Amino acid sequence: xxxxxxxxxxxKAPQKPRKHLENDILLVGQPNVGKSVxxxxxxxxxxxxxxxxxxTVSYAMGxxxxxxxxxVVVDAPGTYSLEPLDEAARVTVDLIDDAKRIxxxxxxxxxxxxxxMTLELIAQNKPMVVALNMSDEARHRGIxxxxxxxxxxxxxxxxxxVAPSGEGVKQLVDTCLELQPIDHSPHxxxxxxxxxxxxxxxxxxxxxNSFPEHVHLNRDRIWKRVGELVExxxxxxxxxxxxxxxxxxxxxxxxxxxxxxLAVITVSFSLIRLIGEFLIxxxxxxxxxxxxxxxxxxxxxxxxxxxxxxxxxxxxxxxESFLHKLLIGTLVNGRIDFxxxxxxxxxxxxxxxxxxLPYLLSFYFVLALLEDSGYLPRLAVxxxxxxxxxxxxxYAIIPTLLGLGCNVPGIMATRILESRRQRFITAxxxxxxxxxxxxxxxxxxxxxxxxxxxxxxxYGTLFVxxxxxxxxxxxxxxxxxxxxxxxxxxxxxxxxxxLGTKMWLRISGFIREALPIILGAIVAVNVLxxxxxxxxxxxxxxxxxTRLWGxxxxxxxxxxxxxxxxxxxxxxxxxxDLTVKQLIIGSVLLAMFFPCIATFVVLFRELGLKDGLKSxxxxxxxxxxxxxxxxxxxx
Amino acid sequence: xxxxxxxLKPGEQATVVSIHGGRGIQVRLRSLGLVEGQMLRKLSALAxxxxxxxxxxxxxxxxxRGMAARILVRCS
Numbered sequence: 001x002x003x004x005x006x007x008x009x010x011x012k013a014p015q016k017p018r019k020h021l022e023n024d025i026l027l028v029g030q031p032n033v034g035k036s037v038x039x040x041x042x043x044x045x046x047x048x049x050x051x052x053x054x055x056t057v058s059y060a061m062g063x064x065x066x067x068x069x070x071x072v073v074v075d076a077p078g079t080y081s082l083e084p085l086d087e088a089a090r091v092t093v094d095l096i097d098d099a100k101r102i103x104x105x106x107x108x109x110x111x112x113x114x115x116x117m118t119l120e121l122i123a124q125n126k127p128m129v130v131a132l133n134m135s136d137e138a139r140h141r142g143i144x145x146x147x148x149x150x151x152x153x154x155x156x157x158x159x160x161x162v163a164p165s166g167e168g169v170k171q172l173v174d175t176c177l178e179l180q181p182i183d184h185s186p187h188x189x190x191x192x193x194x195x196x197x198x199x200x201x202x203x204x205x206x207x208x209n210s211f212p213e214h215v216h217l218n219r220d221r222i223w224k225r226v227g228e229l230v231e232x233x234x235x236x237x238x239x240x241x242x243x244x245x246x247x248x249x250x251x252x253x254x255x256x257x258x259x260x261x262l263a264v265i266t267v268s269f270s271l272i273r274l275i276g277e278f279l280i281x282x283x284x285x286x287x288x289x290x291x292x293x294x295x296x297x298x299x300x301x302x303x304x305x306x307x308x309x310x311x312x313x314x315x316x317x318x319x320e321s322f323l324h325k326l327l328i329g330t331l332v333n334g335r336i337d338f339x340x341x342x343x344x345x346x347x348x349x350x351x352x353x354x355x356x357l358p359y360l361l362s363f364y365f366v367l368a369l370l371e372d373s374g375y376l377p378r379l380a381v382x383x384x385x386x387x388x389x390x391x392x393x394x395y396a397i398i399p400t401l402l403g404l405g406c407n408v409p410g411i412m413a414t415r416i417l418e419s420r421r422q423r424f425i426t427a428x429x430x431x432x433x434x435x436x437x438x439x440x441x442x443x444x445x446x447x448x449x450x451x452x453x454x455x456x457x458x459y460g461t462l463f464v465x466x467x468x469x470x471x472x473x474x475x476x477x478x479x480x481x482x483x484x485x486x487x488x489x490x491x492x493x494x495x496x497x498x499l500g501t502k503m504w505l506r507i508s509g510f511i512r513e514a515l516p517i518i519l520g521a522i523v524a525v526n527v528l529x530x531x532x533x534x535x536x537x538x539x540x541x542x543x544x545x546t547r548l549w550g551x552x553x554x555x556x557x558x559x560x561x562x563x564x565x566x567x568x569x570x571x572x573x574x575x576x577d578l579t580v581k582q583l584i585i586g587s588v589l590l591a592m593f594f595p596c597i598a599t600f601v602v603l604f605r606e607l608g609l610k611d612g613l614k615s616x617x618x619x620x621x622x623x624x625x626x627x628x629x630x631x632x633x634x635x
Numbered sequence: 636x637x638x639x640x641x642x643l644k645p646g647e648q649a650t651v652v653s654i655h656g657g658r659g660i661q662v663r664l665r666s667l668g669l670v671e672g673q674m675l676r677k678l679s680a681l682a683x684x685x686x687x688x689x690x691x692x693x694x695x696x697x698x699x700r701g702m703a704a705r706i707l708v709r710c711s
Contacts, residue, residue, distance in 0.1 A: 080666030113668050113692050223670060252679045252688045252695070381697045385685040393699060394686070418663075483699025484686050485663050 021098050023061070024071035025176060028092060028121060029105035030114055031078030032489050034133045036060070037163040037498075038105060039075035042173065046501050050371035051492050052398065053078060054416035059091055066177050074099070077415075082120045087415040087423075096121075100181035102128040103172065108138035108145060108160065109490075111234055115226040118154065127179035128156050131172050135160040137490075142237030150233040164495060244491040251378045252488070261382040264375060272362045276441065279358030287452060298354035302338050310336055310345060326526050330575065339446065340574040348522045351442070351571050352515050359441035360510055361503070363405050368502045372494035376401070377486050384484045390467065391474030392417075393484040396426045403430035405437045405506070407599040411606055421479030424607060425470060428615040431595040431603050432622055433466035438514065439566040443587050446570060450580045457634075458587045465592065465626055469618065513598070514565060521564045525557065525572065549589065549627035551582055558586065563594045581634045585627060593623045640687060640698070640706040643677045649708035650674050656705045668692045669706070 025042075027035045031053030040047055043062025049055060060075040079089035082096070096102070104121050106114040111132075118130055132138075132145060151158035157175045161168035250256045270286045277283045282296030310328060317324045319331060328336060329343030336343075338350035370376055376398055384394030396417060403410025410430045414423040435443065447454045528534055537560070538545075538553040545551045545559075554576060562569035573586045594616075595603060604612035643649055651673045654661055668691050669675070675691040687703040689696055698706075 081662070083662055110692060110694055113694060219665065219670070248695070249678075252697075254679055254682050254685075257679075257681075377697070381686050381688065382681065384697070384699060385681065385683055388684075388699075394697075482659075482663075483702035484697060485667065485699060485702060486697050487667055488688070488695040488697055 021059070021061070021074065021095060022072065022100075023074040023095070023098060024100050024181070025064070025073045025103060026095055026099035026101070027073070027075045027103050027105055028096060028099075028117075029078060029133075030080050030107070030117060031055075032487070033078065033105045033107045033114070034163040035075055035078065035105045038103075038131065038133065038161070038169065039073065040501070041163060041166050041169050043073050046505055047075065048502050048505055049498060050368075050376075050502075051374040051489050051494075052371060052376045053487055053489070054395075054398070054413070055371070057087070057412055057415040059095060064173075066173060071177075079117075081117055082124075086418050096124060096126070099126060101176055101179050102126050103176055104128055104130045105133050105163075106130055108132040108135045109141055109143055111143075111145060112226055112230045115229055116222050119222050119225060122154060122156060127181060129172060129176045129179065130154065130156060130158040131168075132158060132160045133163050135168070136162045136165075140239075140242075142239040144235045144237070146233040150229065153229055153232065164497070247491055248488075251375075252381065257378070258382060261379055264370075264379065268366050268370065272359070272366050273444075275362035275365065276359040276444070279361065280355065280445070298350075298358060299338075302350055302354050306338075306345075306349070307336060313345075322530055325530065326523065329526075337574075339571060342522060342525070342571070342575065344519055344522055347568075347571055348519050351567055352511075352518050355445045356438045356441045356514075356567050357507070357510070359444070360405070360437050360507060363437040363440075364503050364506045365499070367401065367405055368499045369494055370401075371502075372492065372498055374489045374491045377488045380484065380486060381488070390470035391425055391477070391481060392422055392470070393482065395484060395486055396422060399426050400430060400434060403434040403436070404440070406510075407431060407434065407436050407595060408602050410434065411599065411602050414606065418482040419480045421477050421481065424479075424611050424615070425473045425477060427603060427606060428473065428618055429466055429470055431599055431615065432469060432592050432619050433462050435462060435591045436566060436596075438510075439570060439591055442567045442570040443591075446574055447583055447587055450583060454580050454584050457584050458591075461584075461588050461626065461630065462591055465588075465622060469622055473618070514567075517565050517597075518568045521561050521568045525561060544624075548624075548631065549585055550631040551586060551589075551627075552576055552578070555582075555586055558590060559593055562590045563597060563600075565596050566590060584634060585630045588630060589623060589627050592619065592626060594619070637707055637709050640677070640689070640703040640708050641680070641700060643708060643710070645677050645679050647710060648674065648676045649710050652707045652709050654706050656702070660702060660705065664698075664702070664706070667696050668694070669696070669698075674711070675708070 027039055029035050032051065032055070034049070036047045036049035036056050039045065039060060039062065040049070042064050045060065045062035047056070047060050056075060056077045058077065062073050064071045064073050074095060076092040076095045077089065079092045082093055102121060104118050106118060121128060132147065138145065147158050147160055159168055159172050159175060161172055163169070251260055273286050274284065277285065277290070278297065280297050281299050282294040283290035284292040284294070314324060314328045314331065314336070317327070325343065327343045327345050329341030329346050332340055336346050338346050338354060341347055380394035380397050382394070383397050387394050387396055398416065399410045399413035402413050407430050411427045414426045417423050417426060443458055444455060447458055534554065534557050537556050541556040542553040545555055546553050555573070558569045558572035561572055570587060570590055573583065578586060594600070603615060607615060637652055651669060651671050653671060654664055654669070673691060675689045678688045678690055678695065680687045684700045686697045686699050689698065
């Protein structure tokens with residue numbers, strides 16, 4: 001097979017100089033073969049792994065001990081071929097250039113689909129091992145692979161592994177380390193003509209920088225060769241249809257599948273609400289009055305455990321001092337109102353831990369179930385038609401759902417979409433009209449006190465805004481609109497280990513990154529109030545905020561704090577004594593007005609300066625109009 | 636008999652005859668194993684212009700309607 005490497009292979013010249021990433025072992029494979037699971041096993045670095053193509057959109061780097069030295073292991077985003085079709089795959093192709101050794105992760109249950117890329121990789125002349133992952137699933141499905149013969153045919157070592165349990169991983173590592181890395185240094189290059197067919201020579205870059213001129217291995221030869229290989233090494237045994245295969249049939253049925261999609265969406269949102277409310281208030285219920293109320297939840301915990309010592313502290317400091325303002329905040333009827341008092345020790349702890357955390361736990365638990373079961377690509381299939389009408393395709397639902405947790409990973413995940421236009425539209429929509437879980441927890445907590453109706457109006461408005469903005473963008477943003485084309489993975493039972501790891505990563509990320517910002521914002525707000533600086537701001541913002549939007553001019557403070565974090569900003573609406581109408585408008589405006597700082601940074605990084613500014617312009621226009629319209633139509 | 640993938644009935648098997656479209660479409664379909672001469676089975680087509688789901692090389696693949704209309708197949 002090595003002779004294929006001699007064929008001409010010229011790669012696109014990079015548009016801008018890219019960062020080289022030296023790595024000892026690179027994990028490469030098609031999407032959804034379990035590279036991230038293997039990576040965690042090798043390095044102990046926990047990563048987010050799911051059951052849908054496109055989980056990993058950027059590379060992850062970790063270190064592994066082996067043979068007395070520390071090795072850098074890199075987990076690349078999945079790609080179907082070395083011809084990069086989307087951003088994520090482009091990252092992978094660049095990484096291959098810098099890799100010393102490659103582990104090609106392959107799905108044992110679909111050998112014939114994965115071997116073409118294996119052949120492409122072998123042609124790169126890098127030391128390489130093939131890891132046949134999911135070998136347990138292959139056994140269950142009656143697929144037998146002659147590993148030794150495959151290895152002999154390919155000319156590289158081949159090993160069976162089961163990444164989630166770690167079966168075969170040790171042998172894989174040992175085999176990989178026995179491979180001799182190829183020296184990368186440029187002076188070696190001249191001595192080995194043809195050794196690195198991919199290295200850019202200055203003379204060759206100029207004429208080969210258009211995509212269609214990539215010359216890869218001859219496609220027909222690859223497919224023919226793969227056919228022969230599979231014929232030789234694989235035997236299929238008949239097996240009975242399993243329950244999950246029946247469920248797979250139902251899931252794509254035009255009628256039953258639609259019902260299932262509707263049921264999954266309803267159950268998911270109900271479950272999020274059920275778990276969230278239980279963790280906060282001990283209430284068991286979904287809409288309206290809870291069915292059961294148990295003495296449980298963060299509200300009770302804060303009232304019983306934190307309130308008495310804080311009141312004692314409050315008396316000790318004296319309610320009028322600045323220190324009291326800073327630590328405890330303002331007392332409401334002689335008590336601390338954890339939602340309204342706004343001191344570091346009261347609302348500063350209650351908002352992130354008492355309100356946001358329960359909903360984050362609940363949201364990420366349900367999201368992980370959806371991700372790991374393999375349902376998300378099926379949902380994308382059912383929503384494709386609808387999403388087409390707004391200029392996207394079904395797969396755009398995945399970044400959008402992630403955005404409902406936190407806009408940052410949502411916008412990052414737009415990389416799984418093929419065109420710049422789709423990425424721009426999806427990212428802009430997420431930053432404007434998709435409220436993150438932290439904000440939603442506060443909306444439910446604060447607006448929900450005035451009944452379920454106002455909460456539904458807030459959500460309904462955001463949905464209408466999402467729809468209208470997408471329609472406008474569809475008509476105005478030019479570019480190519482690709483069609484949905486996605487591999488639907490088999491259903492898999494989510495494992496506790498994977499669920500736990502993912503939830504831990506996401507929750508600890510929140511505590512590490514959000515908690516300091518929340519506390520900082522509360523300090524800043526209190527100091528600025530003390531200095532009376534907000535009075536000037538309120539005066540300046542009055543024409544828009546009060547006349548157009550019908551909000552008290554002090555609402556400028558939460559709107560500005562929203563640039564830091566949305567949850568704490570919404571909390572600042574609590575002490576303003578708003579009417580229901582004002583609370584609804586305030587919540588909608590906060591959700592839309594400027595993405596929080598973290599989202600802001602990612603938005604510009606992903607879209608670039610020019611499109612980032614465009615996106616912000618659209619946001620400002622949408623906020624301006626939405627606030628005014630709501631003020632006109634709500635009573 | 637040759638027809639478009641969109642015209643195939645659910646459950647029918649067919650062989651890909653040709654794919655009409657630019658290089659982008661060719662490459663994307665090829666990466667999922669949809670090449671000329673490949674056998675496939677249509678599993679379902681969603682209503683109102685939704686995607687077509689086919690089984691190819693024992694994998695389910697969802698193909699947007701517009702793209703499916705560019706794939707010519709021969710029934711077997």
